[in-house]
Amino acid sequence: MNDNQHTQRTDDLIDKFALDVTKKVRTYSKGNRQKVALVAAFSTDADLYIFDEPTSGLDPLMEEIFQQEVLQLKQAGKSILLSSHILSEVERMCDRIGIIRDGEIIETGTLDEMRHLTRTQITVTTKEPTDELSQNSAVHNIDSSQQIANKVTFAVDSENIEKIMQYLTTKGIVALQSTPPTLEDLFLRYYKQSSDQTGSEVSDHEQ
8 A cells, every 4th residue: 555545544444443543652541552453453455464362452342343344354355363262253254263272273174164073952842752862872961841842952963963853854843943053162162072181181190
């Protein structure tokens, strides 16, 4: 960008992030200091942008503006590396996701790819009882304590959803709601698995 374009772009970002440039920087709150860094980053015409906890200290409105700016960069063909503990933010903006634990990447992939490695929650009402679900090793956390007859909620391993749906069809589906795992669900599952493995290793050493 030339100087005029750069100035206009910076001014636009200052307005979007509601940054008061009349104040001295040392008087800025954490949120305002974060805005300064974001305005500087977004004002740059780069091929790769790296953001580390970029919305820390920002209110929800400013978080939304940040996400809009990132999505515009994506549409312009820019590459973005985002590190964040706000998983809904990552889920909305990222094409590929990496989960890091203890400084190591333990899983990478698209959200859809990672969903196939875990479970989907299903709530279904059928005309006939679905007692056989409790005998299926792919079905977990069955809750049949519903106010409506033949209504049940359970989790199913993703690779077995098709078979379970075929079974439910034979029971006459009246209503069905399928809830795929969120990134937070995946994150917690990976961390729990890693913790369980670590605990098992400790027990083995103690023996």
